[in-house]
Structure formats: structure tokens, C-alpha cells
Amino acid sequence: MKIALLGNPGAGKSLIFNQLTGLGIEVNRYPGSSVCLECGNVCYKKEKIEIIDLPGIYSLDGSSEEEVLVRKFLEEAKANIIVAVLDATKLERNLYLFTQVTEFSPRLIVVVNKIDEAQRQGLIIDSDQLSVLLGAPVLLTAASEGRDIDRILPLALGSAKVATVKVPYDHHIEAALNSLEKTLGTPRYKGLLALQGITEDRMLLDSAGAIAHEIELRHRMSVRQIIATNRHNLARKVAGAAVSHGDRKKTYDLDSLLTRAFPGVPILIAILFFLLLSVFVIGSWMEGIIVESFTRLVIAPFSALALPPLWDRIGFSMLIALQAGFGIAFPFIFTFYLGLSLLEDTGYMTRAAFLADRAMHRLGLHGEAIIPMVIGFGCTVPAVMSLRILKTRREQTIAAFLISMVPCSARTVVIAGIVAAFVGIFWAFSIYLIVFVLIIFTAIILTRITPGEQFGMIVEMSEIRRPQARLVIAKSWLRIQEFLFIAMPLLIITSIALGLFQYFGLTDLFQQMVSPITITLLGLPAYASTALVFGVFRKELAFETLAVLAGTADLGSVMTSVQLYTFAIVSVLFVPCTSTIAVLYRQLGARITALISLYTVFLGLLIGVVINLIMK
Amino acid sequence: MQPSLREDYLEAIQNFIEKYSHPPLTEELAAALGKPEPVVRSDLDSLISGGDVSLMPKGFISLTGQGQQTGKRVIKKHETLQCFLSEILGMDSSSASDEACTLEHAVSDETIDRLGQLIVQQDGRGYRERRRQGKKDKTAICPGGADCNYPSISDCSEGEIVVIHCIQGQACAKRLLDLGMVPGERASVKRKLSNGALVVQVKGCDVALSPEIASAIGVERCA
Numbered sequence: 001m002k003i004a005l006l007g008n009p010g011a012g013k014s015l016i017f018n019q020l021t022g023l024g025i026e027v028n029r030y031p032g033s034s035v036c037l038e039c040g041n042v043c044y045k046k047e048k049i050e051i052i053d054l055p056g057i058y059s060l061d062g063s064s065e066e067e068v069l070v071r072k073f074l075e076e077a078k079a080n081i082i083v084a085v086l087d088a089t090k091l092e093r094n095l096y097l098f099t100q101v102t103e104f105s106p107r108l109i110v111v112v113n114k115i116d117e118a119q120r121q122g123l124i125i126d127s128d129q130l131s132v133l134l135g136a137p138v139l140l141t142a143a144s145e146g147r148d149i150d151r152i153l154p155l156a157l158g159s160a161k162v163a164t165v166k167v168p169y170d171h172h173i174e175a176a177l178n179s180l181e182k183t184l185g186t187p188r189y190k191g192l193l194a195l196q197g198i199t200e201d202r203m204l205l206d207s208a209g210a211i212a213h214e215i216e217l218r219h220r221m222s223v224r225q226i227i228a229t230n231r232h233n234l235a236r237k238v239a240g241a242a243v244s245h246g247d248r249k250k251t252y253d254l255d256s257l258l259t260r261a262f263p264g265v266p267i268l269i270a271i272l273f274f275l276l277l278s279v280f281v282i283g284s285w286m287e288g289i290i291v292e293s294f295t296r297l298v299i300a301p302f303s304a305l306a307l308p309p310l311w312d313r314i315g316f317s318m319l320i321a322l323q324a325g326f327g328i329a330f331p332f333i334f335t336f337y338l339g340l341s342l343l344e345d346t347g348y349m350t351r352a353a354f355l356a357d358r359a360m361h362r363l364g365l366h367g368e369a370i371i372p373m374v375i376g377f378g379c380t381v382p383a384v385m386s387l388r389i390l391k392t393r394r395e396q397t398i399a400a401f402l403i404s405m406v407p408c409s410a411r412t413v414v415i416a417g418i419v420a421a422f423v424g425i426f427w428a429f430s431i432y433l434i435v436f437v438l439i440i441f442t443a444i445i446l447t448r449i450t451p452g453e454q455f456g457m458i459v460e461m462s463e464i465r466r467p468q469a470r471l472v473i474a475k476s477w478l479r480i481q482e483f484l485f486i487a488m489p490l491l492i493i494t495s496i497a498l499g500l501f502q503y504f505g506l507t508d509l510f511q512q513m514v515s516p517i518t519i520t521l522l523g524l525p526a527y528a529s530t531a532l533v534f535g536v537f538r539k540e541l542a543f544e545t546l547a548v549l550a551g552t553a554d555l556g557s558v559m560t561s562v563q564l565y566t567f568a569i570v571s572v573l574f575v576p577c578t579s580t581i582a583v584l585y586r587q588l589g590a591r592i593t594a595l596i597s598l599y600t601v602f603l604g605l606l607i608g609v610v611i612n613l614i615m616k
Numbered sequence: 617m618q619p620s621l622r623e624d625y626l627e628a629i630q631n632f633i634e635k636y637s638h639p640p641l642t643e644e645l646a647a648a649l650g651k652p653e654p655v656v657r658s659d660l661d662s663l664i665s666g667g668d669v670s671l672m673p674k675g676f677i678s679l680t681g682q683g684q685q686t687g688k689r690v691i692k693k694h695e696t697l698q699c700f701l702s703e704i705l706g707m708d709s710s711s712a713s714d715e716a717c718t719l720e721h722a723v724s725d726e727t728i729d730r731l732g733q734l735i736v737q738q739d740g741r742g743y744r745e746r747r748r749q750g751k752k753d754k755t756a757i758c759p760g761g762a763d764c765n766y767p768s769i770s771d772c773s774e775g776e777i778v779v780i781h782c783i784q785g786q787a788c789a790k791r792l793l794d795l796g797m798v799p800g801e802r803a804s805v806k807r808k809l810s811n812g813a814l815v816v817q818v819k820g821c822d823v824a825l826s827p828e829i830a831s832a833i834g835v836e837r838c839a
Contacts, residue, residue, distance in 0.1 A: 058791065058794040058795060059790070059793075059794035061790075062790055062794065063790075089820070090819070090820050093795070093796050093819045093821055096794065096796065179702075182695055183699055221799070222789075224790060224793060225799065228794065229798045229799065232819075255807070255815075353824065354807075354809075354813060354815065355809075357809075357824075357826055357827075358811040358813065361811075361826070366826050367826065456826030456827070456828045456829035457826040457829065458791045458795070458823065458824075458825055458826075460821055460823050460824075461815060461821075461824055
């Protein structure tokens with residue numbers, strides 16, 4: 001038995017899902033897409049029930065990855081029962097999606113959530129009336145208080161049915177649907193999609209396209225517009241009959257502060273700065289504890305085993321990778337995600353997107369792109385994954401280039417460990433400055449040469465609300481899984497490969513081959529090239545390897561300040577790490593990935609050479 | 617019995633079976649055809665002797681293989697003709713149906729097949745031709761964009777209440793429609809930044825818009 005939760009973004013699906021399933025959530029990536037489906041199992045009356053949380057969408061006939069996924073899900077009837085979650089405070093708008101869901105005629109129940117919030121706003125919802133109008137069972141819930149959530153499963157299993165409500169479309173649309181059904185045998189929901197140009201059947205597309213054009217000429221309105229208007233009209237009628245308005249309690253409108261240029265923009269900058277600062281402070285504190293205990297409890301006993309050299313090398317490389325993953329990446333990334341999920345759950349991120357729209361336009365992007373960019377300060381891998389919220393390929397490409405250059409937490413470790421420690425704190429900031437200038441410079445060039453059109457920002461502002469600790473942690477945990485399951489295996493594999501590389505003495509050969517570049521152009525010692533290459537596998541490895549190869553942790557004694565500075569900036573810019581390359585490849589294909597890698601190598605070397613020439 | 621009368625009977629019986637998924641009784645058939653029962657009863661006798669119809673126990677009337685074939689063919693003729701008359705010639709659907717009832721008995725199978733092909737081709741060709749003529753009319757959601765000379769919502773100032781009149785540009789229009797920005801809908805401008813980015817309240821929800829998207833929404837101001 002499968003039950004799927006479906007609804008608008010922010011209707012409270014995730015909270016309901018979390019309360020229904022408790023712990024033990026699996027994340028399934030839908031085949032052929034990067035959209036996550038969360039699944040969880042519950043036992044109800046000795047029957048195993050799988051609950052699926054579908055991504056939040058506004059419509060079923062759009063073209064975004066989420067919308068296509070949910071549409072296919074309904075078409076193929078992958079769930080036995082649909083639980084349509086509607087937001088009581090925005091019932092009319094939520095019913096619009098519901099009218100589309102009914103066209104696929106699944107067995108369903110309606111859950112009107114956030115009833116507590118609606119009461120505060122003076123909205124009274126007549127569930128019996130709503131149930132009669134929609135022809136489906138209706139349940140009122142308040143997920144944030146856990147009210148009546150336990151009634152969802154019994155109702156879904158006991159009385160789910162195909163809703164009887166039907167959108168009365170304009171008579172031309174109805175005639176078109178009839179004629180498609182007669183001539184080609186197209187079912188109603190397919191006919192509606194085909195009239196809006198969504199079908200893979202060429203013959204259907206041609207006939208529907210012809211009819212749609214006739215209708216458009218007659219109405220002086222696009223078919224999509226007519227269909228949307230008809231659906232909205234029904235939604236309004238239903239909502240009008242089922243919702244009555246009482247007194248609204250006055251609340252203070254925080255948006256008067258948050259969405260104005262002043263003080264909104266300073267608040268935005270302060271919040272982002274505070275986020276990064278706290279990640280840095282908490283992250284390095286946790287890093288210290290984890291790395292130290294890991295060395296003492298795992299690595300030291302392992303070395304004491306004194307295995308044969310080859311096995312010792314392989315085992316050691318693996319442990320080092322685990323240590324780096326859990327000790328360095330994990331504390332920074334997890335702290336960052338906690339902060340980010342907290343910001344998202346308060347509803348602030350949509351305000352940040354609105355305020356950032358102007359700055360992002362200069363970079364050829366729009367407001368929503370601030371989310372991947374901010375995530376990029378934590379780890380590039382999930383930042384690249386979140387690129388799908390941008391709607392055009394052009395924006396995704398530009399943003400992918402920029403994200404690959406944003407200093408992630410591992411690169412922060414390099415900057416802090418080499419420049420801040422041995423050259424000076426101001427020089428460390430100057431590296432950030434140089435990187436930001438290069439990002440802006442890259443963006444300006446890319447906006448001119450990247451093909452494709454720009455899509456602006458259309459974001460629904462989520463209401464400001466108090467975040468729930470449980471949800472914030474659950475969300476961060478889901479996100480960190482992306483890092484653990486995608487980046488971690490790669491970390492371990494590359495670390496072992498590197499270990500073998502060193503074991504068979506290939507490093508010296510490599511150093512000699514690239515020594516003209518390292519020594520002549522960059523003015524670095526020969527062994528620095530190996531450290532740079534190690535940095536491709538994991539950014540912070542560049543720093544660690546350099547210390548190992550130099551034979552001392554006091555890098556200041558073996559390299560000049562200029563050398564250290566050059567090394568740091570080259571390794572920060574130089575090629576994104578292997579994990580990033582892997583997700584870039586999956587998200588944007590081989591061509592863009594190769595371009596980004598080549599561009600960053602070239603840029604890194606170029607800046608390194610320039611700095612070497614100027615400062616020497 | 618006349619061939620057209622025979623076809624009418626077979627069509628009616630086949631239609632009944634398709635609609636109710638059981639064969640009709642004599643009374644039910646008479647009601648469907650709108651004829652008195654004795655007439656139907658005597659006509660059925662000649663159909664039975666012609667080998668088109670057989671009587672089943674409890675008085676159900678079923679079609680023989682030959683009768684069913686004829687019945688289905690007549691139904692197809694009827695539908696094709698009705699579709700031609702209404703969709704291509706533009707007649708209204710009830711008179712198209714009446715006309716098809718008369719024509720279906722005289723028309724040959726070949727004519728029907730060719731007519732069916734023509735309907736599909738006509739639709740397809742007409743659409744492809746129009747697409748070749750220019751993609752412009754597809755991109756403007758407000759056809760004849762020129763007459764959409766209403767001020768755009770980005771010209772409005774904070775606090776103004778407007779009625780949406782039209783939306784230009786196909787790409788962004790879909791999401792706007794889904795969020796409730798359909799022509800005739802009231803919206804209020806909640807926030808406006810100096811670059812023209814807006815927060816618009818529509819159907820009780822706040823929606824943030826980029827300047828270029830806001831400028832594609834034509835509105836009428838409300839006093």
C-alpha cells in the first residue's frame with residue numbers, strides 16, 4: 001500500500017510526513033532526475049504502508065522537474081491513495097492545484113492543514129461543506145501542534161475515493177476535449193495537457209495544437225490562460241462557499257523591516273555574515289575535537305598494527321579520508337546546513353532572494369540564485385545540486401561556473417591554514433577579495449557569451465514562522481546525506497588511489513614533468529605541484545600534503561610569503577574537487593563540466609603567474 | 617425492409633450495448649429509437665429473418681456477427697461525418713448530428729476513410745503552416761500584443777490596488793497563471809524596490825517578482 005502526500009510548497013507536507021513516519025526516512029532519487037523523493041514506512045493495523053512525500057508544486061501542467069515528476073507519478077498511478085494537503089490560510093490558491101489533481105482521478109482524501117493559523121487569521125473553514133463541494137473526504141489538521149494528524153491514515157485507508165468535483169471549462173475547451181476523445185480516443189486529462197502543448201504523441205500534439213490555435217484566435221487569449229482562469233474560478237467558488245471570515249487578529253508585519261532596501265539589505269548582509277562566522281567558529285571547534293580523538297582512537301592503533309607496507313598504505317589512506325570527511329568536512333558542512341535550514345524554515349530565504357534580485361541581475365542571474373551561492377560557501381557539491389531551482393539552462397550554467405569558484409569550507413581551511421597562519425590575516429582576506437572580483441569578472445563575461453534566455457524571479461514569499469527544531473535537524477540531516485553518500489565514497493577512493501600513487505613512487509616522476517610550470521612560472525618548489533594535484537581530490541588536502549612534503553608543519557620556514565600566497569590562491573581557484581566534478585557532470589553534462597574544469601585551471605595558473613611576477 | 621431502416625436499428629442496438637454494456641430489451645430499444653413498441657417488434661422479426669439479430673432468453677436482443685459489424689460501421693460513419701461537419705465546416709453540434717444521421721446511410725466506406733484522413737491531416741497541416749508563418753503569435757500570450765497598451769504593474773507604486781489585464785511572454789506566464797495572476801484578478805503592490813522588483817499580493821499570497829517579469833504584466837488601476 002502506497003500513500004503519497006501532494007500539495008503546494010509550504011502547505012506543511014513535510015511536517016505531516018515527519019509526524020506520520022517518525023524516524024527512518026529514506027531518500028530516493030527519482031530515476032533520471034535530481035529531485036528527491038522522501039519515503040518512509042509505517043505499520044498500521046499490521047499492514048506495511050509506504051508514505052511518499054512528493055515535492056511541493058503549484059501546478060501539474062508546468063515544465064519544471066518537480067512538476068513533471070509529480071505528473072508522471074499521477075499518470076502512472078504509482079500510489080494507491082493520494083493525500084492532498086491544502087493550506088487553510090491560502091485555500092483558494094491551493095484548490096487550484098487540487099482541481100488539476102482530480103482530473104487524473106486518483107483515490108484521495110483532502111487534508112486542510114494549518115487550521116490553527118487560519119483561526120488566528122479569522123478564517124473559519126466548513127469542512128462538511130468543503131467535502132460536499134469537492135466530493136471527497138475532508139480532514140482539518142494543525143500539523144504544527146500535531147492536532148488530528150493521527151486521523152489521516154485511518155481516513156485515507158477507510159474512505160479515500162475519486163473526487164467528484166469537475167472543472168467546468170469554457171465550452172470551446174470542452175468541445176475540443178470531446179473531439180479529441182472521439183477522433184483519437186484521448187482521455188480528458190491528456191486532452192487538457194495536449195491543448196497546452198504537453199504530450200509526446202506527435203499526432204495528438206498536431207491536432208490539439210490546431211484546435212488550440214482556433215480557440216486562441218476566437219478568445220484572444222491563450223488556451224493556458226483560459227484553462228487556468230476556469231480552474232481559478234472554480235477554486236474561488238469552492239473557497240468562497242467553504243470559508244467564512246471572522247475577525248483578524250492584528251499582528252506586527254515583520255516584512256516592513258525585512259523586505260525594504262533599508263534596513264532589509266543590511267539585515268541580509270549581517271545574517272549571511274553571522275551565518276558564515278558561526279559556521280567557522282563552531283566548525284573549527286568541532287573539527288579539533290573530532291580530528292584529535294580520531295587520531296588517538298583509530299589511526300594510532302592502526303599504525304601500531306605494523307601491517308605489510310602496501311596494506312598499511314591502503315588502510316592508512318582510507319582512514320585519512322574518513323578522518324578528513326568526518327573531521328573536517330562534516331563539522332563545517334553540517335553546521336552550515338543547520339543554519340541554512342533554520343533560515344529557510346523561518347521563511348527568510350525568500351526575502352533574501354527578493355532583496356538579492358538586483359545584485360544577482362548584474363551577474364546574469366536572478367534572486368533565487370542566491371540560495372545555491374550561499375550553499376556554495378558550505379560545500380560546492382550540494383550547491384551544484386540545488387541549481388535545479390534555476391529555470392533556464394543559461395542561468396544554471398552561469399551559476400555553476402560561479403559556484404565552482406565560491407570558496408567552500410574546505411578552501412577556507414586552506415586559506416586559513418596557509419595564508420592567515422603564516423602570511424597574515426589581511427592577506428587572507430585579500431584572497432577572498434581577489435576571488436570575489438574574479439567571480440564578478442567571470443559573471444560579466446558569461447552573461448555576454450552564454451546562449452539562452454533569462455528567466456526572471458517569481459517566488460512566493462513564505463510566511464515568517466517559528467522554525468521547529470525537529471524539522472530543521474531532519475532537513476539538515478537529509479542534506480548532509482547528499483554529502484555522505486556522494487562525496488564520501490569519492491573521497492575514500494581517491495585517497496586510496498593517491499596512496500598507491502605515492503607508494504609506487506610516481507609522484508617524483510610527475511613533479512619532474514611539471515617542474516617548468518611550478519618552478520619557472522609560479523616560482524614554487526617542485527613538490528608544491530604534487531600538493532596542488534592532491535588538492536584536486538580534496539581542497540584541504542593541498543594544505544596537508546604541502547606540510548608533509550615540505551617535511552615540516554612550519555611552512556613559513558621553508559617557503560617565502562610570496563610562495564605561500566601564490567600556492568594558496570592557485571589551489572583555491574584550481575579545478576573544483578573530484579566530488580564537485582562528479583555532480584557537475586550529472587547535473588549539467590560533460591561539456592560544461594570540462595569547460596568549468598579547464599577554465600578554473602587556466603584561471604588559477606594565470607593568477608598564480610601574475611602574482612608571482614608582480615610580487616617577486 | 618429498407619436498408620437505411622436496418623442500419624438505424626443495428627446502430628441503435630450497438631450503441632445501447634456500448635453504453636450500458638448489456639443488450640437491450642424490446643421496450644428499451646423502442647424507447648431509444650423513439651418508436652412505438654409494436655412497430656419495433658415487427659421490424660425485429662424481419663431483422664431476425666435477415667440474420668442480423670438474435671433473440672436471447674428473457675427477451676434480450678443481441679446482434680449476430682454480421683449485425684454487429686454493420687452496426688459498428690454505421691457508428692463510425694456517423695462520428696466521422698459529425699466531426700467533419702462540426703469541426704471542419706463549423707456547424708453547430710446538434711444539427712451536425714442530425715445531418716450525419718441522414719448522410720451515414722448513403723455514404724460509402726471509402727469516402728468515410730478518406731474523410732477521416734482529411735480531418736487528421738487538415739488539423740495537422742493547418743497547425744504546421746501557422747507555426748511556420750511566425751512564432752511571434754505563439755510567444756505573446758495576449759494575442760495582438762499591440763492592443764495591450766495598459767500600463768504595466770511595475771509602473772505602479774507601493775500600496776496601489778490593480779486589476780490584472782494581460783500577461784505578455786510565454787515562458788514566465790505559466791507560473792504567474794498558476795499563482796493566480798489571471799486576467800481580471802485583483803492584486804495589490806505590497807513592496808517596490810528602486811530597481812522595480814515587486815512584492816505583489818494576489819489571492820492572499822505574497823509573490824516576489826523580478827523587474828522584467830513585472831513589466832510584462834499589464835494592469836488597470838483601481839481608484
